[in-house]
Amino acid sequence: MTEAPPEAATEALADLIALPDTPLAEAVVDLIRSVETPSVFNHSVRSYLFARLVAGRLDLSAGRDYDDDLLFSACVMHDLGVAPDGPHRQRFEVEGADRAAAFLVARGVSTSDADQVWQAIALHTSPGIAERRGTLCLLVREGVTLDFGEPRGNGHVEALTDEQADAVHTVYPRLDMVRSLTDAIVAQAAKNPKNAPRYAIPGEFLRERETFGRTRMEHSCRSSRWGN
Helix, strand or coil: CCCCCHHHHHHHHHHHHCCCCCHHHHHHHHHHHHHCCHHHHHHHHHHHHHHHHHHHHCCCCECCCECHHHHHHHHHCCCHHHCCCCCCCCCHHHHHHHHHHHHHHHCCCCHHHHHHHHHHHHCCCCCCCHHHCCHHHHHHHHHHHHCCCCHHHCCCHHHCCHHHHHHHHHHCCCCCHHHHHHHHHHHHHCCCHHHCCCCCHHHHHHHHHHHHCCCHHHHHHCCCCCCC
16 A cells, blocks of 8 residues: 655644634634533543544545534533533533533524433443443543543543544543543532432542542553553
């Protein structure tokens, strides 16, 4: 197979890390950058970049099969529920979905499109369900789990070459993401019993941290592709 010329390879890597150049995407970035830690912010953006890679692998195209602004919004706001400025009265997935949908509607997004984003965020920790609730839910779930680098949680972990991974992580470094995100989820869960239902991610993370000092996800991700 003939290798692509250096210029084409460089352009492909630039396209890989490019974000949507739209007013809505800019507003989403401004919001998330102002309320999330750099580690969680980078995770959120990487989730979008990885979701877009998975879309290409599944032969799904922006504009034909999904709306890129909605995918960007859902991925980048999927952890909005752990932001420290939130009300912290519901499990973080639902609280984040509520905040994201309200944010989008306030900026002129239709209620039906905002509801798609709501569903994708609310279900992003629900394997076996998110994948069956439409293209947006599927891509958000796959993009998020790909950023954990855990093969058991994502069938597309090999879709990302080492060169592509290095390009993404250079611009959006991991910054001990798994621990940082778990800290945020546990802190939010501990504020209200409604935030930590039994057998849901926030409830189990809180109980595992209280019992063992570390969650099973933190343990397993140490041996994942990314290591943190």
